């Protein structure tokens with residue numbers, strides 16, 4: 001369930017990486033590979049000349065669908081160099097100006113299909129800062145929505161998604177997770193719109209569409225974010241609130257009203273929240289992912305707003321990133337599990353504190369099912385926690401391995417050393433590495449020094465190597481109690497044995513019981529059985545996107561046609577790839593290619609460019625990632 005279906009671009013990238021020996025079997029390269037902490041996904045020379053601060057001054061032009069302006073960068077020269085190199089993707093560089101007003105010499109490198117182009121600027125030993133004047137092209141990070149794609153239908157909307165390496169498509173920057181900088185920004189937008197960033201934010205519109213932002217903590221480029229639209233704000237407490245399009249605001253506020261308590265729980269676990277305010281921005285439904293941990297302002301899909309708070313663990317996840325990820329950041333995308341695995345573990349701890357153990361045990365179980373399923377489709381080398389993405393796009397690391405194998409590994413450590421000791425360890429880990437980057441080997445060293453040293457029995461029980469530098473799911477993987485889901489298993493049996501829905505005695509099921517029930521129904525369930533379930537539980541009409549998605553998958557398989565109109569409406573507005581992918585794929589796999597094409601033709605415009613590409617791949621039949 002925590003699966004982010006479809007690494008962006010997976011289809012195209014896999015094809016283009018076919019010549020790359022993914023599972024490098026030669027053992028003598030193994031130790032060199034483990035020690036190689038270079039970031040292969042930035043073209044910058046941040047090891048020699050690193051940016052430290054950005055003053056961004058940009059204009060957002062909805063007619064041209066273009067951002068233009070300047071990026072003034074302060075730089076620090078670590079090793080002597082006569083140039084500083086930035087990442088760019090489809091940017092036009094108009095000029096580069098030195099502090100004394102003189103034009104700098106610059107040149108663009110050759111186009112790398114995945115990494116973009118290097119912008120290399122000549123500097124002297126005295127250069128402390130410079131300004132790049134630029135405009136965006138077809139920027140991967142930007143989704144521009146026409147007015148009719150918003151709730152109000154009156155004004156356009158724009159949002160960014162910079163992770164993993166897309167910040168370079170709207171700002172010339174040193175775009176690696178190991179490179180941090182503070183920033184100020186001036187952003188000019190049409191005057192009836194509000195602009196928000198991953199920074200201190202306004203709570204209401206300005207008179208003339210000019211906004212100023214400040215982020216005084218150093219962050220990596222993938223956390224640069226901007227959203228512009230007819231957005232309102234509603235406060236939750238003195239340090240948190242919700243932003244959304246006006247018609248969503250009250251609903252979103254109600255769903256997220258417990259966020260204050262969530263932050264307090266997180267702080268009790270792993271130390272103070274260090275970013276000042278914590279707000280959530282609810283985006284239009286085309287947002288291609290579930291959530292993004294932009295500092296001070298989590299970006300969220302509206303598909304978690306169900307009316308019963310059952311999907312707010314996604315907010316717990318993005319909140320948790322303010323420790324794991326935003327405070328202590330993976331140095332390279334090979335160490336992605338340090339961001340996501342830690343965050344899933346932390347998210348579950350928050351959820352456990354809020355909902356109880358038997359509830360969170362269901363999340364562990366369902367995610368374990370996801371993990372097993374997705375590992376089956378991955379090349380063996382991509383199932384190690386420490387990835388090797390050299391020469392490949394970082395999105396290929398965006399699988400359940402980083403998330404769930406990572407979280408299960410931490411859960412195993414917790415179970416081995418005891419929760420109390422592990423919590424102290426983690427709190428110290430976040431505190432002592434705040435605003436720093438972390439590699440897998442640094443983490444393992446720290447783990448050994450601070451927690452495992454002198455405890456050979458623990459080390460043996462955990463078997464770090466098998467988890468980090470080995471494939472699949474080691475045999476010592478912890479499993480949750482199945483107190484609640486075993487009852488669901490009994491219901492599945494009963495239903496498959498012929499019992500009618502009304503006689504199952506299902507009541508007070510949470511989302512997760514439903515998900516377990518629906519996803520584990522045999523593929524041979526016939527349409528009339530689904531009709532019976534639907535009549536009793538109104539599943540076609542469910543306001544819960546997670547339940548709807550798996551229900552529609554079953555409906556496609558069983559050709560339960562009464563669910564199709566609702567499914568089509570769902571696919572028309574929802575751009576979240578986790579939901580799109582299984583539905584389009586199931587249509588393709590069950591001989592309904594025409595239906596998939598027809599739905600895609602009318603819905604396409606509402607999907608993010610990357611999601612469009614991905615679904616096109618599925619429809620063409622060339623996405624064989626899993």
Ligand code: BES
Nearest residue numbers: 002004163164289290291292293314317
């Ligand atoms: N940071 C990720 C999203 C991401 C990762 C985007 C890598 C692009 C590249 C975010 O925190 C995330 O994990 N979102 C999940 C939420 C879920 C795990 C609760 C999502 O969008 O589904």
Ligand code: ZN
Nearest residue numbers: 317321340343
């Ligand atoms: Zn995450």
